Amino acid sequence: MNGTQLKNNVKLSSKYLDVTYINNKTGTEVIALQNINLDIKEGEFICIVGPSGCGKTTFLNTVAGLLKPSRGTISLDNQEVDGPGKDRAMVFQTPSLFPWRTVMANVLYGIEVQKRVSNETKKKAQDYISMVGLKGYEHHYPHELSGGMQQRVNLARALTVDPSLLLLDEPFSALDAQTREFMQEELLRIWSETKKTSLFITHQIDEAIYLADRVFVFGARPGRVVDIVDINIPRPRDLNIKRDPKFLHLIDHIWSIIEKESAKQGFQ
Template sequence: MAGAPARVTSGLKVQCGIAAPKIEIRDLSKVYKGRNGDTVALQNTDLTILQNEFVCVVGPSGCGKTTLLNIIGGLEASTSGSVKVDGVEVKGPGKERGVVFQQYALFPWKTVQKNVEFGLKLRGLSKQERKEKAEHYLELVGLKDFAHAYPKELSGGMKQRVAIARAYAVQPEVLLMDEPFGALDAQTRAQLQEELLKTWQKEKKTCFFITHDVEEAVILAQRVIIMSARPGRIKEIIDIDIPYPRDQSTKLDPRFISIKNEIWSKVYREYLEVTK
């Protein structure tokens, strides 16, 4: 019913039904040592993310969102606590986890296709296998006709599609995305949101997506994780009980607007804590 509050859950039941845990975060803390004292980025964080689930994380700047993603990705070590993927503790980067950052990080001297093939080459695939996989994922993100172009010839949105295709091509089980659309204009951002959802529905990866944009979180996610002001903790978990497929017209739905406003008010309260 329009205007009804979003459901706050324990995180073990989502729209798609009961599924096995994919990522288990237990009592996770991260403290950065500095000349002016310690900074507690994360404190006693607990979260379970399910197989094939799409989760978005929102919260004020400095609340530890990126730190959490980096620890899941094995790019940083926690101070205490643990992260497990399929029951195995994360000790560093792994092929089952792919990362997409806000900056495209493409090799400017390689073509679009060769950029997508890069991770496949590291994994020892043959030239033909690399070509076939790159073509498949470039077609999936709508860039098949730009396979032989160079990054300097692409728009920002196209570069980000290449980065997404490259991450998908190595077929990670978990896709970690740190504000991948944050630097794009509104129209390109909306287009890539829809394309990402279509790709996720076809490929069924587990997606952990960080954003500052509450509207983006609600259009993409099955659950939205609200993080508190520093020290970062899981403040609230909200089910987005809006059926897929979703597109930009979904944003006009009264239910969408109600959930977005509810989450925004909670995030804003955390922002006010930061600015006190």
């Protein structure tokens, strides 16, 4: 009884996952991810941090179903992931909005692809546009919006298909520092309203700690999980906690893990 409950509580599970690919130029096999074992619980906000080349984006793409595992499995709600699905939606690093579609039409894109356009889903799109703070911009085109606003559309588009798992691939990395911090705070507000299980990739340690319930630290060459750090900072969190000694301590802690990892690789 207890065992099944615990099992049901697991949203996403990666078991013995390897992802390898053939380098186009050299023709050699590259191990992008090696033996990834992790579980993400229902409603959790997980961040993955790690140096470039640690395979964090590869992992996200595999969860999204864009890449196939070479070994092992990824399962979502106890179902093995085999290609993209309606239960997942992704927020991209570049906004990837359709330039010929208005904000509203962009937000409805996923719904249209999945042939679920109805008054109900249209209302939902409107609700998410309001939630991300773009009420009044429904009929604007992407080029009329700032980078931060475009990323809000990107987020609203993903939320509107009502995924059970939200995948975020460094969505704020192209924004300026101030906008980025503001968007982090906004994301937490939206997350607390939707309670979607979220998997967020970043290379910024403070961003990861601020957002996450748990931070998975990835190491490079081959990409693998080197540590899992629990973030026991109560919610709701405002940006001031970034100056809290506990927060700074967590940054130091994750830095030291990454540094140790790099030293092992001889990158120092």
